[in-house]
Amino acid sequence: MSAEPIRKADITPLKLAETVIASAETPDPRRGWKFRHKLLVLSFVLTVIVPTGLGTAYLYTRAADQYYSTAAFSVRSEELTSPLAALSAFTQVGNSTASDSAVLYDFIRAQPIIENLDAELDFRTLFNREAEDVVFSLGTDPTIEDLVDYWERVVDVSVDPTSGVVEVRVMAFRPDDAQRILQGILTASSLLVDDLSRIAREDTMKYAQADLDLAGANLREMRRRIGAFRSANQMIDPSADANNQMGVISALQSELAKTLVDRAALLSYTSQAAGNQRLAEIDRRIAAIKNQIEDERAAVSGAVDGKTGLSKVIGEYEELLVDLQFSEDAYTAARAAEEQARAEARRKNRYLAVHIPPTLAQESLFPRRWLLSGLVFACCFAAWGVLALIYYNIRDRS
Numbered sequence: 001m002s003a004e005p006i007r008k009a010d011i012t013p014l015k016l017a018e019t020v021i022a023s024a025e026t027p028d029p030r031r032g033w034k035f036r037h038k039l040l041v042l043s044f045v046l047t048v049i050v051p052t053g054l055g056t057a058y059l060y061t062r063a064a065d066q067y068y069s070t071a072a073f074s075v076r077s078e079e080l081t082s083p084l085a086a087l088s089a090f091t092q093v094g095n096s097t098a099s100d101s102a103v104l105y106d107f108i109r110a111q112p113i114i115e116n117l118d119a120e121l122d123f124r125t126l127f128n129r130e131a132e133d134v135v136f137s138l139g140t141d142p143t144i145e146d147l148v149d150y151w152e153r154v155v156d157v158s159v160d161p162t163s164g165v166v167e168v169r170v171m172a173f174r175p176d177d178a179q180r181i182l183q184g185i186l187t188a189s190s191l192l193v194d195d196l197s198r199i200a201r202e203d204t205m206k207y208a209q210a211d212l213d214l215a216g217a218n219l220r221e222m223r224r225r226i227g228a229f230r231s232a233n234q235m236i237d238p239s240a241d242a243n244n245q246m247g248v249i250s251a252l253q254s255e256l257a258k259t260l261v262d263r264a265a266l267l268s269y270t271s272q273a274a275g276n277q278r279l280a281e282i283d284r285r286i287a288a289i290k291n292q293i294e295d296e297r298a299a300v301s302g303a304v305d306g307k308t309g310l311s312k313v314i315g316e317y318e319e320l321l322v323d324l325q326f327s328e329d330a331y332t333a334a335r336a337a338e339e340q341a342r343a344e345a346r347r348k349n350r351y352l353a354v355h356i357p358p359t360l361a362q363e364s365l366f367p368r369r370w371l372l373s374g375l376v377f378a379c380c381f382a383a384w385g386v387l388a389l390i391y392y393n394i395r396d397r398s
Contacts, residue, residue, distance in 0.1 A: 036391075036395075040388060043384060043387065043388070044384055047380055047383060047384040047387070048377065048380045048381050048384050051376060051380045052373065052376050052377040052380055055372070055373060055376040056369075056373040056376070058135070059367065059369040059372055059373060060369055062132050062133055062134075062135075063133050063135065063136060063367055063369065064129075064130030064132070064133040064136060064137075064173050065173070065364035065366070066136065066171045066172065066173060066364060066365075066366035066367060067171065067172060067173070067174065067175040067177075067178050067361040067363075067364055067365075067366075068169050068170060068171045068172075068178055068361055068365065068366065069169070069170050069172075069175070069178035069179045069181075069182045069358045069359050069360065069361060070167065070168070070169045070182075070356065070358070070359050071167070071168050071182050071185075071186060071354065071356055071357060071358045071359070072165055072166065072167045072168075072354075072355055072356035073165070073166055073186065073189070073352055073353060073354040073355065073356070074101065074163065074164050074165045074166060074352075074353050074355070075100035075101060075104070075164065075193055075350055075351075075352060075353070076350070076351060076352075076353040077349065077350045077351075100164065100193070100196075100350070101159045101160075101164040101165070101166050102159065103192075103196070104159075104166050104189050104192070104193075105157055105159050105166065107188075107189065107192055108155070108157050108166075108168060108185055108189065109151075109152065109155070109157060111144065111148055113185070113188050114144075114147055114148055114151050115144065116188060117181065117184045117185070117188065118147065120184060121180060121181060121184060123138065123147060124138060124142065126172060126173070126174075126177045126181070127150065127154070127172070127173070128140070129173040129174065129177075130173050136367060138150050154170060154171045154172065155168065155169070155170050155171075155181075155185075156168070156169045156170075165355075167356075168182060168185055170182045170185070171366055175360050175361040175362070176360065178358075178361065179358045179359070179360050182358040183358050186352070186354060186358065189352055190351070190352040193350050193351060193352050194350075194351075196350065197349060197350040197351075200350075201345040204341045204344065204345055205341055205342065205345055207341075208334075208337050208338040208340075208341035208342075209338060211334045211337065211338070212331075212334040212335060212337075212338045214334075215327070215330045215331040215333075215334035215335075216331055216334075218327045218330065218331070219324075219327040219328060219330075219331045221327075222320070222323050222324045222327045223324065225320060225323075226317075226320050226321075226324060229316065229317060229320060233313055235313070237317075238313045238314045238317045249293060252289055252292055252293045253293060255289055256286065256289040256290065256293065259282060259285050259286050259289060260286065262282060263279070263282045263283070263286065266278060266279055266282060267279070
């Protein structure tokens with residue numbers, strides 16, 4: 001019985017096995033086995049049975065046992081926060097702990113830590129303890145790129161995005177080797193966290209000190225400008241001089257008013273004759289007082305003999321006082337920020353909190369021989385089925 005032609009609609013993963021088995025059924029005894037049937041059986045043996053047998057034999061005879069060690073840790077901080085900040089933590093989805101964990105995730109998988117641990121533990125010896133196992137061993141004389149690729153196979157890192165907990169699992173041919181490698185990873189990660197904390201503290205102090213220096217320089221400059229202003233105008237406080245000036249004007253006005261009263265009293269009992277000496281003297285006194293008042297007002301409001309008016313001097317001095325007050329406030333704020341940064345630098349400290357230390361395995365769980373054997377069989381069978389399906393499609397079209 002010949003196999004039925006395979007149509008395009010029949011090319012489905014579910015019908016693949018049925019088609020191949022139907023093609024391999026025992027042919028009509030009157031016609032005997034055809035060459036394609038023998039070739040199909042031979043290809044099944046060569047592409048499925050033989051690779052699966054070789055792979056299974058290797059896994060159970062040559063593949064070395066592998067042991068794994070697991071540890072879990074997170075980044076914690078001693079930074080003190082207010083009660084409101086603590087309550088807000090319940091509503092926050094992401095925080096700095098998660099970002100620190102992401103940094104550690106990249107660090108553990110990066111080349112620098114591999115090179116440092118290799119110099120300390122000699123990976124080329126640890127991962128080549130079973131020389132007969134050429135599949136799961138590192139291999140002789142590997143490059144750093146080969147070591148990085150192998151590191152990704154034996155070191156598994158996972159991060160919980162919510163809690164920021166980092167879990168690391170290391171596989172090796174000896175239980176104590178896996179534990180030593182994982183302990184080295186924890187030590188390197190702890191040093192990294194310490195370095196990041198130190199850099200953060202130094203940056204905080206450096207920026208706070210820079211702000212304080214700038215505020216101090218501005219304050220000194222403003223005080224120098226005020227000193228130069230006082231020297232140029234020969235007065236300590238223009239406002240006090242203005243008050244004194246206004247006091248003089250008030251006294252002159254009072255004197256003018258008294259003199260006017262005296263003149264009116266004199267006129268009440270004497271005649272306004274041209275030769276009245278007392279009246280003329282009072283008039284000269286009144287004119288002198290008025291001139292003096294005008295001079296004093298000119299000294300306050302405008303320029304007198306090329307000198308700057310007192311009102312303008314007061315305006316410039318008040319601008320300098322405003323700038324001085326601003327500089328003093330900025331310096332006070334910078335000083336307080338510097339003290340706060342110094343206190344936080346002493347108190348704020350990030351550290352690596354290991355809540356699951358590196359474990360020591362007692363039983364080999366890798367490689368999973370039965371699972372790998374099944375995968376080899378499944379892959380080989382799928383490849384053989386696809387090749388057989390392609391062959392029958394070509395045969396039916398020819």
